[in-house]
Amino acid sequence: MSRGADALTFSEATSAEAFAERFSAQNDPSARLISAVVCHLHDLIKEFRPTQDQWRKVIDFLTEVGHAADERRQEWVLLSDLTGASALVEDINSRRPAGATPNTIRGPFFRADAPERQSGSTISLDGLGEPLIVEGRVVDLDGEPVPGAEVITWQANAQGFYENQQPDLQPEFNLRGLFRTDAGGRFDYRSVRPAGYSVPQDGPVGRLLADAGYPLHRPAHLHFLIRAPGFETITTHIYDAGDPRLAEDALFGVRPELVHSFEQTVLDGEPASRVSVSFVMVRARPGRGK
Ligand SMILES: [Fe+2]
Numbered sequence: 001m002s003r004g005a006d007a008l009t010f011s012e013a014t015s016a017e018a019f020a021e022r023f024s025a026q027n028d029p030s031a032r033l034i035s036a037v038v039c040h041l042h043d044l045i046k047e048f049r050p051t052q053d054q055w056r057k058v059i060d061f062l063t064e065v066g067h068a069a070d071e072r073r074q075e076w077v078l079l080s081d082l083t084g085a086s087a088l089v090e091d092i093n094s095r096r097p098a099g100a101t102p103n104t105i106r107g108p109f110f111r112a113d114a115p116e117r118q119s120g121s122t123i124s125l126d127g128l129g130e131p132l133i134v135e136g137r138v139v140d141l142d143g144e145p146v147p148g149a150e151v152i153t154w155q156a157n158a159q160g161f162y163e164n165q166q167p168d169l170q171p172e173f174n175l176r177g178l179f180r181t182d183a184g185g186r187f188d189y190r191s192v193r194p195a196g197y198s199v200p201q202d203g204p205v206g207r208l209l210a211d212a213g214y215p216l217h218r219p220a221h222l223h224f225l226i227r228a229p230g231f232e233t234i235t236t237h238i239y240d241a242g243d244p245r246l247a248e249d250a251l252f253g254v255r256p257e258l259v260h261s262f263e264q265t266v267l268d269g270e271p272a273s274r275v276s277v278s279f280v281m282v283r284a285r286p287g288r289g290k
Contacts (some may be wrong), residue, residue: 016042054190064204066201077108081207082216087252096232100142100282106235109162111158114152114176124188125171129158129192131272133265138185138226138279145185146281149228152178153189155221160197181228193262193273196220196243199250216250224279231281238277 007017016039023035050058068075080086086105094103115125124131134153138146154176156162163174175194179187196219201210210216220240227233239246241257246254262273 012046015046025056047288061204061208068203069203070233073200073203074108075203075205077142078199078203080106081107081251082199082205082209086254094232096282097141099280101226101234101236101279102255102257103235104255104258106225106236107162107251107253109156109224110154110225111164111173111176114154115177117177117189118180119179119182120188120190121177123153123155123175123177123190124190125174126157127192129194131267131270132191132262132269133188133272133274134191134222134277135188135274136186136279138181138187138228138281140231140283141172145183145184145205146228146231147183149179149181149185149226150178150280151181151187151279152176152225152227153191155191156193156197158195160195160220182217190267191222193240194220194233195224196245214250215248217245217248218250219246219248219254221253222275226276226279226281228281230284232284234279234281236279238275240275257266285288 006015008021010018015125019038019042020035023031023038029083045055065079077086090103090105096102136151138149138151140146157170157175161170163170163172163176175191177189179189181187196217198208199216199218201216206216220243221237223237225233225235237253237258239249239254241259241261247260260275260277262275265272265274
């Protein structure tokens with residue numbers, strides 16, 4: 001008997017099975033994920049029972065998301081980030097032993113080509129904002145220093161904008177840098193205190209969520225990517241404990257151990273802030289992602 005004659009008749013009761021039956025020969029993990037997504041989609045449609053017009057609006061929204069995505073702007077990533085999907089995937093894949101620095105999402109403003117800078121130098125190329133001194137240490141789970149680790153940092157300026165959002169206003173690579181830890185696992189640099197910011201609301205994802213009253217704010221933070229041979233790469237944030245909107249991070253990145261006090265100090269006779277951070281790396285484990 002042919003496969004066609006065997007196939008389930010499509011109906012509301014059998015729709016997901018009818019799809020899964022056609023997909024069952026696929027053992028590729030991506031295909032299995034697609035199959036699961038489609039089965040959940042069928043369940044969702046049965047639960048909400050949209051009209052054809054309502055369903056067309058969903059398709060129109062997704063079409064807009066696709067049109068808003070290009071090389072400079074990734075609207076799909078924004079959709080994934082703002083729905084908590086990115087944070088969940090990160091959490092599932094980077095569970096670490098107690099005491100290790102947790103991963104958080106990388107976010108859309110990372111650049112892989114940040115220039116290496118001398119220890120103690122500033123990453124603020126325009127000098128605008130309250131000076132910030134960042135002192136850090138990279139250690140392993142036993143507290144032993146990790147020398148030669150690459151510490152890549154990037155952050156928003158005092159108005160809450162990244163250099164690649166304002167190519168006409170900020171110098172290239174402003175507030176970005178790569179530092180290398182010394183024999184004691186230490187690094188330090190100067191910067192300016194960042195402001196919190198809103199995620200972009202000029203695209204379909206931001207508009208949809210803003211119209212629904214969804215919080216689109218990100219509390220003030222510094223981004224870090226830390227890598228060293230033999231260790232899992234850390235991608236994480238340091239949050240300013242003084243930001244009153246810590247609890248409403250639109251990207252679900254705040255973890256208690258990543259919240260640090262930015263202490264008031266004086267630098268060259270001017271008010272400044274200082275923050276001390278420690279990053280605890282885990283030795284690379286077989287079968288784990290970087
Ligand atoms: Fe950020």
